[in-house]
Amino acid sequence: MERTPLLTLEGIGKDYAATVLDGVSLSLQRGEVLALTGENGAGKSTLSKIVCGLVNPTRGRMTLDGQAYAPVSRRDAERQGVRMVLQELGLVPTLTVAENLLLGALPHTAGWLRRGEMAQRARAQLARIGLEDLDPWTPVSRLGIGHQQMVEIARNLHDDTRVLMLDEPTAMLTPRETDRLFEQVAQLVAAGVSIVYVSHRLEELQRIAHRVAVLRDGRLVDVLPMQGLREEELVERMIGRTLVEDNGRGRRPAGPVRLRVQGLARGKVVRPTSLELHGGEILGLAGLVGSGRTELLRLIYGADQPDAGSVELLPIDGGPARRWRNPVQAVKAGIGLVSEDRKAEGLLLPQSIRVNTTLSDLGAVSARGWLKPARESGLVQQLVKTLRVRCTDEEQPVAALSGGNQQKVIFARWLHRNCEVLLLDEPTRGVDIGARADLYSQLERMAAEGRALLVVSSDLRELMALCDRIGVMSGGRLVRTFERGQWTEQSLLAAAFSAAVPAEDATLSEPA
Numbered sequence: 058m059e060r061t062p063l064l065t066l067e068g069i070g071k072d073y074a075a076t077v078l079d080g081v082s083l084s085l086q087r088g089e090v091l092a093l094t095g096e097n098g099a100g101k102s103t104l105s106k107i108v109c110g111l112v113n114p115t116r117g118r119m120t121l122d123g124q125a126y127a128p129v130s131r132r133d134a135e136r137q138g139v140r141m142v143l144q145e146l147g148l149v150p151t152l153t154v155a156e157n158l159l160l161g162a163l164p165h166t167a168g169w170l171r172r173g174e175m176a177q178r179a180r181a182q183l184a185r186i187g188l189e190d191l192d193p194w195t196p197v198s199r200l201g202i203g204h205q206q207m208v209e210i211a212r213n214l215h216d217d218t219r220v221l222m223l224d225e226p227t228a229m230l231t232p233r234e235t236d237r238l239f240e241q242v243a244q245l246v247a248a249g250v251s252i253v254y255v256s257h258r259l260e261e262l263q264r265i266a267h268r269v270a271v272l273r274d275g276r277l278v279d280v281l282p283m284q285g286l287r288e289e290e291l292v293e294r295m296i297g298r299t300l301v302e303d304n305g306r307g308r309r310p311a312g313p314v315r316l317r318v319q320g321l322a323r324g325k326v327v328r329p330t331s332l333e334l335h336g337g338e339i340l341g342l343a344g345l346v347g348s349g350r351t352e353l354l355r356l357i358y359g360a361d362q363p364d365a366g367s368v369e370l371l372p373i374d375g376g377p378a379r380r381w382r383n384p385v386q387a388v389k390a391g392i393g394l395v396s397e398d399r400k401a402e403g404l405l406l407p408q409s410i411r412v413n414t415t416l417s418d419l420g421a422v423s424a425r426g427w428l429k430p431a432r433e434s435g436l437v438q439q440l441v442k443t444l445r446v447r448c449t450d451e452e453q454p455v456a457a458l459s460g461g462n463q464q465k466v467i468f469a470r471w472l473h474r475n476c477e478v479l480l481l482d483e484p485t486r487g488v489d490i491g492a493r494a495d496l497y498s499q500l501e502r503m504a505a506e507g508r509a510l511l512v513v514s515s516d517l518r519e520l521m522a523l524c525d526r527i528g529v530m531s532g533g534r535l536v537r538t539f540e541r542g543q544w545t546e547q548s549l550l551a552a553a554f555s556a557a558v559p560a561e562d563a564t565l566s567e568p569a
Contacts, residue, residue, distance in 0.1 A: 063087040063251045064126070064139075064220055069107060069117035075449070077103050078275045081117070085220065090242065090252040092262040092283065095272035095295050096491050098447035098459045101255050104272070105222045108253070109141035110134035122219070132161070138219030142210050142226050148197045155179035155193035158212050186211040187237035201347060202397050203229045203515070210238060214245075221245065224255045225460075228486045229397070231345045231515050232550060239265055257461075257490055259288050260518070271295055292490055308525045308541040312336030314371055315509040316392075316478050317378075318357060321366030326352045328533040329366065334478065336373065339500060339510045341524035343517060344553050349533040350513045351397055354480050357511075358394045359383045370478060373507070388417065391477035395467055395484050397513075399460075403467045406456040410448060411437045413455050413466050417474035440469040445495055461488040468496060479503065482513045497523060517546050531555050 064085040071078040078100045085091050093101050106112040108119070110128030119126040121137060128134035131141070148157045156163070158179045164171040179193035186207055197205060206229045213221060223242075227235045242252055242265055256262055262269055263283060271278040271294045278294055316334035321327065327349045334340055342350045355361045357368050359381050369378040370390050379390040387394075396402040405413055414437050415422050422433035437451040444465045448458060455466055464486065471479055481500075485493045500510060500523065514520050520527050527544055529537045529552035537552040 063122055064108070065120045066104075066108070067118050069104065069119070070115050071100075071103055071107065071112065072115045076275060078107075078114075081272070081275075081277045083270055083277065083280070085251045085253065086267075087251055088246050088249045089268070090246060090254055090266045092266035092269040093253055093255045093272070094257065094259075094262065094269060094291070095278075096447075096461075098462060099272040099295075100275040101272055102224060102459060105141060105224055105253065105255060108134070108220070109139055109222055111141070138217050139222070140213040140215065140218050140220070141222035141224065142213050143224055146202075146205050146209050148205055148209060148212075150198035151196065153194050153196055154183070154191060154200075154208055157197055157208060158182050158193070160212075182211045182214060183208075185214050185241060187234070201351065203231070203234065204347070206230060207234060210241075214241065218245070218250055220251045220253065222253045222255070225257070225486075226254075227256070227258065227261060229483060229515060231553070232517065233345060233554075235261070257488065257493070258516070259291055259490065262291075263288070295490065309338055309504055311338050311525070312507055313373065315373070316357075316511070317369050317371060319367050321353070321356050321363050321368060323352065323356055323361060323363050326533055327356060327363075330535050331366075332528065332535065334509045334511055336507045336509050337504055338525045339504055339512060339523055341520035341527040342511065342513045342530060343520055343527055343549050344530035348530040348553065350530050351482055352533075353530070354394065354482050354511070354513055358392060358480055359387045360394075373477075388474070388476070393417070393471040393474055393476035393479045395464075395471065395479070395481040397482040397486065399463055399467055399486075404455050404463060407454055409452045409454055410441065410446065410458075410466055410469075411451040414440060414451075414469045414473055417470045421473065436473065437469075440472055443472075443495075444469055444499070445492060460486075461492055464488050465492060465496070468499070472499065476508070478509045478511070480511050483515065484512060485514070485516070485519065517549055520549075521546070529553050 062084040066081060066083045069078055069081045070076065081104060095101055103112060107114050110131045110133050126137065128137065128139065155175045159175060164174040176193050183189060183191055183193065188207055188211065197208065200208065206226065210226055226238060230238065246252060254262065254266060266283045268280060269283050269286065269291065270280045273295065312335050314333045315336045318330065318332045320329045320331055322329045330353060344350045352361065356363050369380050370392065371378055381387045381390050400406065411433060415433055419428070422429055422436060434451060441448065441451060446462050446465045448462065455463055458466070485496060488496065504510060512520065512523065521544065525541050527539045527549065528535050529549060531553055536555055539548065
């Protein structure tokens with residue numbers, strides 16, 4: 058069946074202090090999934106926001122179903138059937154799930170909300186994305202990031218949608234939630250809805266996209282059919298160079314135990330859990346959303362207080378074990394954390410790259426209590442170069458960076474601190490494949506130096522490529538441990554879906 062363009066973009070450009078988009082022309086077919094990809098800072102999110110009325114283009118024109126299309130706001134775009142799921146969540150944390158889902162269209166009579174109808178409509182929307190068991194009256198602030206992402210997606214699934222923009226929708230989802238989303242995408246496409254899918258996960262694009270548009274430095278590099286396109290070809294168009302990955306390496310030599318966790322627990326969220334993390338190794342934690350992975354890292358870091366158990370860092374020189382009760386003490390002890398929620402917990406958004414990078418260790422850039430600007434700027438410039446942070450200079454506010462580049466700034470902070478144990482929660486969320494390789498190389502370097510790394514990730518391929526051991530959490534327990542060479546994607550998933558096992562089987566200790 059011949060398809061006709063539903064949305065066309067002609068010569069779209071956007072200038073801020075510099076040009077971020079230049080002459081982008083695209084057409085979106087009716088009932089098509091068009092993948093939009095490129096490195097961080099290539100212009101993907103800016104182009105998506107222009108289509109959805111969040112940003113006004115500097116030049117160019119658009120048409121929707123043959124008519125001139127120039128939305129002046131997000132609500133204006135939604136009235137015309139164009140909706141967007143943003144990479145950064147737009148939920149109101151103080152409102153309930155139902156209120157967030159129906160915000161702007163709350164059923165009411167004479168100013169009084171019809172709560173029964175609200176609950177019914179909210180449950181119907183949640184069911185479309187596989188969240189039938191979620192209480193619609195739950196405050197959003199009580200949900201984990203993964204569940205918040207699912208609610209954000211559900212909020213934009215409306216019958217009048219003609220174009221749906223999905224900006225990194227699976228960044229915080231497990232394989233099961235991702236499959237649910239893809240089932241919904243297939244239903245929308247079958248109904249004639251057009252999808253623009255922004256992602257750095259190339260295996261996802263190959264699963265659902267018909268065509269792929271590649272942006273580099275604000276310009277459209279190519280538009281290609283997805284069928285038959287090899288991943289390495291797409292990567293080379295995205296970043297202009299070839300990546301070499303080695304997933305067949307052996308296990309790193311395990312050094313002495315550096316981090317010891319014994320019987321750590323908090324309510325039903327984290328059951329009594331014990332693990333030992335060795336110097337020179339990367340230990341991964343897999344599991345479904347809500348399995349307790351993030352909560353365990355927060356307990357280890359001291360961000361939440363446990364009901365039972367202990368955490369200690371064993372100095373490499375054999376001195377007394379260090380303990381802590383809060384994040385400030387944890388950092389002083391030699392522990393760092395890359396949080397899953399970079400905007401709420403990881404960054405001072407109005408502050409510069411320089412400030413965000415060096416605040417983890419001001420002593421390294423000061424003397425007698427006074428900051429040394431030249432020393433600080435030189436150090437930050439080197440980290441920016443090492444991590445390929447796309448920015449004007451180190452004084453650029455972090456809020457002005459793309460999501461992936463913000464993540465690099467957080468990473469730069471802990472490279473600056475030179476911590477002994479680094480806890481990483483979804484460290485490559487929203488990071489493009491080229492930058493991901495750069496971050497992986499830094500993790501490899503840290504492990505080679507004898508540092509201990511604990512990585513939580515929803516991306517099983519990431520864990521399988523990066524880790525020496527992978528522990529799997531289910532129902533708040535550590536239910537299985539795999540050594541490198543023992544796991545498969547199927548075995549990791551099976552463990553993630555398993556029921557909790559007795560506590561003696563849920564211990565990560567000496568490597569086999």
